Amino acid sequence: MLLATAALALLLAGCADGPNVPNLFGPPQAARPAPPPATLQQVQPLLAPAPALPAPTPPPQDRIVLTPPPGGDLPVVAILLPLSGRDAQLGQQLLEAAELGLFDAADERFTLLPVDTGGTPAGAVEAAEKAIGQGARLILGPLFGAEAAAVGPIAKAAGINVVSFSNDQTVAGDNVFVFGFLPRPQVDRIVAYSASKGSRRFALLAPRGGFGDTVSDELQKAVRSSRAQVTRMETYDTASGDLSPTLRRFADFERRSLALANERKQYEGKTDEVSRQALRRLEGLQGQGDIGFDTLLLPEGGDRLKMMAPILQGYDIDPKSVRLLGTVLWDDPALASEPSLRGAWFVAPSPEGRAEFEAAYEKTYQRKPPRLATLAYDMVALAAVLAKIDDKPDFSRTALTQSTGFAGVDGLFRFLPDGRTERGYAIIEIGDRQRRVIDPAPESFTGPLTN
Numbered sequence: 001m002l003l004a005t006a007a008l009a010l011l012l013a014g015c016a017d018g019p020n021v022p023n024l025f026g027p028p029q030a031a032r033p034a035p036p037p038a039t040l041q042q043v044q045p046l047l048a049p050a051p052a053l054p055a056p057t058p059p060p061q062d063r064i065v066l067t068p069p070p071g072g073d074l075p076v077v078a079i080l081l082p083l084s085g086r087d088a089q090l091g092q093q094l095l096e097a098a099e100l101g102l103f104d105a106a107d108e109r110f111t112l113l114p115v116d117t118g119g120t121p122a123g124a125v126e127a128a129e130k131a132i133g134q135g136a137r138l139i140l141g142p143l144f145g146a147e148a149a150a151v152g153p154i155a156k157a158a159g160i161n162v163v164s165f166s167n168d169q170t171v172a173g174d175n176v177f178v179f180g181f182l183p184r185p186q187v188d189r190i191v192a193y194s195a196s197k198g199s200r201r202f203a204l205l206a207p208r209g210g211f212g213d214t215v216s217d218e219l220q221k222a223v224r225s226s227r228a229q230v231t232r233m234e235t236y237d238t239a240s241g242d243l244s245p246t247l248r249r250f251a252d253f254e255r256r257s258l259a260l261a262n263e264r265k266q267y268e269g270k271t272d273e274v275s276r277q278a279l280r281r282l283e284g285l286q287g288q289g290d291i292g293f294d295t296l297l298l299p300e301g302g303d304r305l306k307m308m309a310p311i312l313q314g315y316d317i318d319p320k321s322v323r324l325l326g327t328v329l330w331d332d333p334a335l336a337s338e339p340s341l342r343g344a345w346f347v348a349p350s351p352e353g354r355a356e357f358e359a360a361y362e363k364t365y366q367r368k369p370p371r372l373a374t375l376a377y378d379m380v381a382l383a384a385v386l387a388k389i390d391d392k393p394d395f396s397r398t399a400l401t402q403s404t405g406f407a408g409v410d411g412l413f414r415f416l417p418d419g420r421t422e423r424g425y426a427i428i429e430i431g432d433r434q435r436r437v438i439d440p441a442p443e444s445f446t447g448p449l450t451n
Contacts, residue, residue, distance in 0.1 A: 075387035076111045077395075078131030079380065080141035080151070082119035090372070091119070091143065094165070096365055097373035098140075100357070101380030110384050117142045121150035132158045138395035139163070140379050145171045145178075152176040161395055163415075165375045167211070172419030177400060179375055179413075179421050181328040183211065187218040187297075188225075189425045190325050190347040193439055194295055195226035199323060203232035203293035205250055205308075207300060215299040215327070231293045238304070244311055251315035252291060296322050301329030309340040319343030328425075331371060336433050347425045349374075350441045353409035378408035404445060411441050 079098055081091035095114055102112055113136055115127040124147035131139060132154070139155055142148055145168025155162045156175045164171065167180030191202070202223050206212035212235055223230050236246045248254075267275040296317060300308065305326075312318065318340055326346030335341055354374055361369040386400075387393040397417075405414030405422070412424030427439035 074109050074111060075137065075383075075393035076113055076135045077138045077140060077380070077383045077387070078113040078115055078128075078134075078136035079376070080115050080117050080124060080127045080131065080139060080143075080147070082123075082143055083114070083116035085119040085123075087119045087143070090370060091116075093370050093373055094143070094376040097357075097361060097369060097376040098380040100360060100364065101377040102384065105381035106384035107388065110387050112380060117147055119144070119147075121146050124148075124151050125154060127151075128154045132160065136160065137393060138383055140376075140383065141165055144168075148176055148178070161397065161400060163379055163400075165372065165379075169214070169420055174419070175397075177415050177419045177421065179379060179415075180372075181423070182420055183214045183299075183327070184218045184420070185423050186327045186347045186425065187215060187222045190297070190327070190345065190427065191219065191222040191226055191228075193347075193427050194323060194325060194345070195223075195228050199295040200228045201231045201293040201295065202228055203296045203322075204230065204234070205247075205296060205298055205300075206233075206235050207238045208235040212299060215297070219297060243304075243308060247308065247311045248315060251312065251317050253315045256291070256316070291317065291322065294322060295325060297325045297327075299327045299329060301326075301332060301335075305330070305335065305341075306338055309338055313340040328371075330430075331428075333435070336430055336435050338430075341430045342432060344430050345438070346428055346430070348428055349410035349423065350426045350437065351428070351435075353411060357409045374408070374410045378410060378413075381408065382406060412443065412445065414445060 079095065081094050082088055083091045083095065098112060098114075102110070106112070113131055113134060115131050117124040117127045124142045127142070128139060128151040137160060139151065139160055139162045141164060142151060143165050145164070145166040148162060148164035148166050148168070149171045151162055152171070152175060161175050161177065163177045163179050165180055166178055167182055169178055169182045169184065172178040191199075194202075202219065204216055204219050206215055216233060216235075219233075220230055232250070234246070234250050236243055240246070267279050270276075296312075298305065298308070309318075309324075318324070319342060324341065324344035326344060328346075328348050330344075330346035331348040357374055357377060358369055361373065383395070386395055389399065400415045401417055402414065405412055407413075410423070411426075414422050416422055422445070424441040424443070424445075426437045426441040428435050429438045
């Protein structure tokens with residue numbers, strides 16, 4: 001338990017709100033011994049199967065056994081996840097990441113109580129009632145915002161704080177903390193950095209509703225603070241199979257292509273050197289004239305981003321002419337192979353800690369973790385350390401909202417009194433099949449988070 005002891009010492013050193021951030025978690029251990037036999041108990045399992053999905057890979061024999069509380073005044077933390085239903089596979093992977101956090105930071109007294117939500121608000125309510133009935137003193141999860149909103153009042157009545165993995169900042173407040181990658185810190189960071197490098201006219205192309213609408217609101221606030229302006233905003237329906245008409249309209253392609261054709265006509269057929277140079281300058285262009293913005297924020301990721309980026313490039317919107325910006329949704333190594341994103345910037349946690357976590361997860365479970373897995377690891381590790389303050393658990397609002405914050409595998413973070421999470425993000429540039437940090441994440445909350 002050397003790692004857990006060192007982490008506890010750092011946490012206590014940070015309680016005085018000094019400039020140093022407690023590094024709670026350190027790199028995950030490559031090999032994890034089995035817990036002492038005395039901690040294992042045969043109990044009725046709480047985890048429901050996931051009949052709609054293939055059965056998960058059998059766990060390694062040395063994997064820790066998660067049990068309900070054995071009784072007494074021991075720290076019990078519940079983790080509410082969709083272990084059945086549509087999102088059962090993701091729920092199982094988050095539970096596996098939580099187990100790694102348990103191995104790395106918990107001692108034999110700590111009990112993690114997993115309960116299935118089924119991925120619905122009603123299921124989350126039932127899961128919270130089970131957890132509270134079995135002695136839980138802190139609830140981690142559930143995964144979705146609607147579930148967290150449903151669980152909050154039940155936990156409040158029991159005097160328990162809830163730390164959801166959702167990124168829906170509208171459910172934060174009172175006894176509910178939201179630990180997901182929230183839009184506001186991401187937008188603030190990427191806009192401030194871009195503005196410091198000369199961006200003055202921002203545009204947004206975002207999915208309609210939910211996360212996209214929130215990013216739209218946050219962009220307008222962030223741009224005003226940076227003394228820039230938003231000159232173009234458009235949303236699209238994520239259910240649409242073909243986004244080409246939307247992207248063509250957003251690029252003002254009809255007007256700009258006509259302007260290009262008219263300019264070419266001025267020089268075609270002429271043999272003087274000025275005309276030849278002008279035609280060479282126009283080669284490869286699809287449009288001509290000011291597009292109306294110098295920076296474009298695309299809060300999209302995965303396959304849809306890989307589909308959109310080449311189309312935008314075909315309409316002369318690419319990092320050669322317009323600075324493309326992204327959110328944590330771009331934190332995907334596969335995007336480095338997309339030529340139309342070379343030179344683009346995105347905001348994300350520093351990659352070093354995550355790389356070590358992913359290596360440990362893959363070694364243990366023989367598959368790569370989902371991006372959200374680090375949230376489960378960090379929160380379980382933090383709960384395990386808070387359980388040992390002065391040899392007794394402290395999951396209070398005061399303990400969670402220390403102004404110095406904490407350092408996890410996703411870097412610097414802290415909980416704000418209003419329930420939101422503030423993070424220290426890095427700025428990362430996409431290169432030719434590689435990514436590199438061009439502005440590191442801040443190392444403490446004593447200064448600005450925008451470097």
